[in-house]
Amino acid sequence: MTARRPAALAVLLLVAVPARAQAPEPVAVTVTDKGCEPAALTVPAGKSVFKISNKSRRVLEWEILQGTMIVEERENIIPGFVQSLSATLQPGTYAMTCGLLSNPRGTLTVTAATTAAAGAPDPMALVGPLAAYKLYVMAEVEAFQMQTAAFADAVKAGRIAQAKALYPAARRHYERIEPVASLFNDLDKSMDVRADDFETKEADPGFIGFHRIEKGLWVDNSTDGLGPHADRLVADATELKRRIADLTIPPAKMVGGAAGLIEEVAATKISGEEDRYSRTDLWDFHANIEGARKIFDLLRPLVAPRDPDLVARTEKNFSRVDALLAKYRTEEGGFTPYDHLSDRDRTALKGPITVLAEDLSTLRAKLGLD
Template identity: 40%
Template sequence: MSRPVPTRALRAAALLAVAGLVITGCSKSKDDAASAKGATKVKIEITDDGCKTTPSSISAGAATFEVTNTSASKVTEAELLQKSGEIVGEKENLTPGLSGTFSLRLEAGSYTVYCPNAKTEKATFTVTGSAAAPSQDPAVKTALDQAVSGYKQYVIAEVDKLVPATKQFTDAVRAGDIPGAQAAYAPARYYYEEVEPVAESFGDLDPDIDARLDDVEDPSQWTGFHRLEKALWADKSLAGMSPIADKLDTDVAKLKSLVATTDYQPAQLANGATELLNEVASSKITGEEDRYSHTDLSDFQANVAGGQKAFQLLVPALQKIDPQLASQVTQEFTDVLDALKPYQHSAGVFVDYSTVSDDQRRVLTQKVDALAEPLSQVAAKVTG
């Protein structure tokens, strides 16, 4: 979820601390491993006044952004926006003391570094000149081209499933069928959670679809899945919810039209997979994501499955670049999904997350953390 209010990330960190869980940031050695070979390094320091970007202008080509939050209390993320407003790279959920990286190949142009909730939220970032084609094994280039093509088709296919699944959910809402809507809620969200980083790149579309109550300044403007979740499980009434259901259908249809024309670069697949793991750590494991329905484990699985798909498409290239890393990440994905199995009743149906103990959540966190660290290195490997 992009553009959160600051209390969300801070509360998530507090919940993890209470449960004795840990989300790790990148140490210096991890940052070095996550830097693309030959890439220009750009440091972004998150502060409450604004994000300090050094340098603020670079030459076109591979770039690794190292984002650090030393002490900012109001700002927890930094985004790199194209002139169109589309997010091309980001690090979020960085509470004080945490850092992270993302790598990209950038063409010449004017970009914006956006730090939501800072005193000065936006600053210009400039890319000049023209980038030389990366020196790559032709077999690696072919594998990467196939990866991005395959990911585009995957996203289109999952959003194609999201549209009717959402309509089944919203039809039940409009009919006032609370049990039917409750049953359709998690299955519809599953398809969304698989491709959430793509949805996040389209400005306000993700908040319109997926915002939680704390993510909106004016509760009367709150829309999307979680507004309906509250009506179903907390309010136990669907009175007045038809317009919210209608807007959700419209927003999902808009997402479908946007993904049909969106292209990707290999690093975006890897960055997106990493962000999906960060979503698990920051909101699924804490129980914050689906706080009324307690269907968090379905979203958890969808995030991991979506990240795994993006990674699997990169594996043929990564096996040629760094076979040890490819093998390690493959095994860690398997371990995370295996850790979920004891909580699954049947396909897509999990236990109520409120029944999962702190000790059990700690084990899940350890599995996610073991995957997140090597996965964060993949973008750099496929960018150079």
């Protein structure tokens, strides 16, 4: 058995990546309907800036993978747009996702840096917040695994009404910790994949997980054929719990996760694409806000001395978003179906959520992790 590293040492190893003396030149990559161009890239270790151009016909996410782990990602790249992704990488060979899940992956090779590390942030300040966040994530993944099992039991027993009630209740635990849960590319794609990730959409056999069962419950009003999907979902939730127990959460993933949760709401979830069959989107919005708020609360003591105005502004923005979501609470503790909201309602939500995402996106730089 390999001895566990002390938490502080694990953080040091994750943060202290060699830095280059000069700002890196952007690395261009284009994603088409068929894959990445070029399909293979080579960069030196340290910080790289990737310019991802979406020349496909769908909104996409571009990910850097190490095995099944997502190292860095840029989500919600609209067709015809170019977005930047900053990544600080260790030497090694990585994979790149290239649009549709059926497209071949690209290869990213990171060579050893030749310059010494300079100006690395003090990682010890993050040890406490990281430890507290790990406890929060463990509690949420435990609840997720248990409620997913209950949801699956209802599906397999054909109890449609109960399964519909349990669907958003289970998913909220995943949505709160999505920055960590989605690190495991294989499990994220298995549990949370959408029909749009496939050329043939719902007809593709790879369309499984929560949203496949969601379609069965709300569109087909049937649990026929959903038993194997329910069993797979429980197995994936159990595996996620096991992996997270052994995971040292990367500091940049925790800090950047606060913005990532809110950016996803503002960029795509606000359109209603997430829970398109059940219209339980507001449950996910609320869980994303809760997850981001937890990260921000843990980081506030570190951020406040550097930028008290940012802290005050972010607190105010969280309160605004909370007040807007509270308008759609039901007496049972859930939320109004998303298709009951007007375009004006959705626009009123998007403004404060976008502002909140913009402020949270500065946290990594404030803490020296960019």
